[in-house]
Amino acid sequence: MALLLCAVMTFSSATVLAAEETTSTTEPEALEAQELTEVNETEPTEYTEPAETVPEGVKLILNGAAMAPAVNPTIFEGNTFVSLPAFAAAMGCQTEWAPNGILTVTRGEELHMEVLIGSDLVSVNDRFFYMPDICRLMDRVPMVPIRGLAKVFSLAIGWDGPTQTVTLTGGEILAWGESFYNADDLLWLSRIIHAESRGESLEGKIAVGNVVLNRVRSSRFPDTIYDVIFQGNGTQFSPVRSGKIYNEPTEECIKAAKLCLEGANEVEDALYFLNVSISGSSWAVKNRTLVAKIGCHSFFS
Secondary structure, X not given: OHHHHHOOOOOOOOOOOOOOOOOOOOOOOOOOOOOEEEOOOOOOEEOOOOOOOOOOOOEEEEOOEEEOOOOOOEEEOOEEEEEHHHHHHHOOOEEEEOOOOEEEEEEOOOEEEEEEEOOOEEEEOOEEEEOOOOEEEEOOEEEEEHHHHHHHOOEEEEEEOOXXXXXXXEOOOOOOHHHHOOHHHHHHHHHHHHHHHOOOOHHHHHHHHHXXXXXXXXXXXOOOHHHHHOHHHHXXXXXXXXXXXXXXXXXXXXXXXXXXXXXXXXXXXXXXXXXXXXXXXXXXXXXXXXXXXXXXXXXXX
């Protein structure tokens, strides 16, 4: 377990999600830290992305102070994007650009964040989660969805439609993974994902983890990850009977488990999965509703 929890989780070309579009990895122009101007903040309403940007642009209010980034916030496909270097500077962070398309954001020992241009998967303090949209280069500047950054810095977010203003309040760095995840939950969820789907895509690995967590939430199954996996002494999951459940998981299986624990969901409501080519016309095929087919596995509710 100690090896699992001390593993350093970093992006690599083999483990990050495939970019949804081809983007330039030319180093963006340096952006200076932005000055903040005190303003009168109005009470924000519940945040809803605006349909489009008005001519004068979207305004950002961070803890009562107006941000004036070198690149204005931009609304693209329903998401408000902001300059990552400018926002990081406003939060007292440093950014470093790598030739492989990764932008690293740090603040002492409090924060280590990695953003891959062209991907919506980010790494923050040994945790993984998905942004609302992929991170993009716009005018050679890395732009990311404001809602994703709000999570990283624990900011409450609001939207004032008449003034086209995003308000952000609060500001605490996301907890590190070793203190956020329950060690036993992460261990056993990583192991069952590895035992059942180590050859599947990241999406397929997450889906297997989703089934376990869906069972934990269901009144028809035990209420802990360990008890769900070992229910009936292996009658539910064959790796328990074979002993493969005790094999050490790969880094991508650990990543998939962390994504599941952060709320990533590929097969909502699915309680069963199987490889139909091996299991044939099983009980689940005959009696349950097919939810999805991902890789070799079919998922049933």
